[in-house]
Amino acid sequence: MPSPSQTKIAAPASGSVVEQTPQPTEHVVDLFIIGGGVNGCGIARDAAGRGYSVTLAEMNDLASATSSKSTKLFHGGLRYLEYFEFSLVREALHEREVLLxxxxxxxxxxxxxxxxxxxxxxxxxxxxxxxxxxxxxxxxxxxxxxxxxxxxxxxxxxxxxxxxxxxxxxxxxxxxxxxxxxxxxxxxxxxxxxxxEDSRLVALNARDASARGARIMTRCKVNRADREDGHWVVETENTENGERRTFHARMLVNAGGPWAADVIARSSRANDEHSVRLVRGSHLVVPKLFDHDKAYFLQGEDGRIIFVIPYETDFTLIGTTDQEHADPEEKPETSTKERDYLLSFVNRYFEKSLEAEDVVWDYSGVRPLFDDGASSATAATRDYVLKLDRNGAPLLNIFGGKITTYRRLSEGALSHIDEALGRKTRSWTAGAALPGGDFGVDETEALVKRLKADHPFLTDRWARRLTKAYGTEASALLGAAKTVSDLGRDFGANLTEAEVKWLMDREFARTAEDVVWRRSKLGLRLDAKEIAALDRFMASRGDSLANAAE
The missing domain is CATH 3.30.9.10 (D-Amino Acid Oxidase, subunit A, domain 2)
Structure with missing residues (x-):
């Protein structure tokens, strides 16, 4: 099932920041962050929590590129032991339970x-x-x-x-x-x-950053960043209405992921000898292959490994590939060769033989790895590198990284930021829950039961989905609802008007694609007509909110 094309909306919904006047501001923030993936939003959250003034610009939706296209694992990387990447594995393994x-x-x-x-x-x-x-x-x-x-x-x-x-x-x-x-x-x-849930991880980091004072701007592309008089002058363009703004910052953070090299090139006199190696990873989703909740780690005769993972209750996720990807502007798509490779890989192990027609959805993302000169994409390091450029106003470039170590990367970035801006702040994120995560690891079932008791109209599957998406905030989302009709329009698959409004108002969602392929994976359950109806509703609501704000 292909991801629906993005519908353009002329005005923002509540929760996205787009200025209404093209007048430049003279206010100077501490940090301007380019990139709304897991690294950019993680740094924004950490920095805002330490008292820094922060503005973040993302040219599309949050997690619209690499950060929603992962294999969705917090893991140490068992196969990296074969490459003797002990430091990377140790850091990632210690992070698993911190994040959990x-x-x-x-x-x-x-x-x-x-x-x-x-x-x-x-x-x-x-x-x-x-x-x-x-x-x-x-x-x-x-x-x-x-x-x-x-x-x-x-x-x-x-x-x-x-x-x-x-x-x-x-x-x-x-x-x-x-x-x-x-x-x-x-x-x-x-x-x-x-x-x-990788893309929800990004949205919740952005939301927490915003709650701590950060300014999060989606659909906002950085056209130019120049050093002037000891600070950065950043020009942005709203990708929906063409509106341009100018921002001033003491420091620039390049968390552009696949576009990191492009950000460097567009930052005048900002050169770096290091580069990003783009590696495409493709995944397939098929009807579920087994009835238990364990995943499989499979070894290939070509030396590679893939995962086969229970996915969204009724499906199985298969991935990933490692293919060179030359241009970040080229949309990553699963090639026929990659699809057949993954199917053949799985068929070597499983009794049931999979064919191309069994694939109900596929996705492909580009991992921006630090170019360490490895001979193959598989061998390229997944570790991150932070490079501080102090040739004038400071610039921090983020290279590589993996989702498991995003929080540690953010702490490392803040050490460089402290150094560059002459401050001494304290780390704090290790013990801080993300929104909705203030409950014990073993308390999920109790939370599901409580939610069903308070809202008896919920089915077990519906209550479980809400709990695993919103945690302790699921109750606030449902509010005082006593019946399904109290939640407003039903867009299908138990996606209600109340939930859509929550995602628009609190999690920066603007289009149906944002909701059904990133804030959730309900695109696997909704048909094209249902998704189009959701898009129309969100566009209309966004227009109404914008008009009310004028």
């Missing part, structure tokens, strides 16, 4: 099953495999069981686990995880990582 505690509504623990077959050979040239084949030539092309056990032991030991259970062996003849697999797979290894 801060957002138990949009993140939750997940067990991963790694099927093992001693006869499988792999064409892998990772540093670990090269070292092993040198020491033990007979292992060339194999990942021995003891090597996997050792890797999982290291993974557990580095992780600082207090919530997540450790790794174990699994008898696939007895465990439900073995039911959908081919009979040749008799044993497996099982370990823990976490799932996260």
């Amino acid at each position: 505690k801060a957002m138990p509504h949009i993140a939750w623990p997940m067990r991963f099953v790694l099927p093992y077959n001693s006869k499988m050979r792999f064409e892998t040239d990772t540093p670990a495999s090269k070292l092993l084949s040198t020491i033990m030539p007979w292992t060339k092309g194999r990942r021995p069981a003891w090597m996997i056990r050792l890797g999982l032991f290291i993974y557990d030991a580095m992780g600082g686990r207090t919530i997540l259970p450790g790794a174990k062996s699994v008898d696939l003849d007895r465990d439900p995880a073995g039911v959908p697999l081919k009979d040749e797979f008799k044993t497996a290894f099982e370990y823990s990582d976490c799932w996260v």
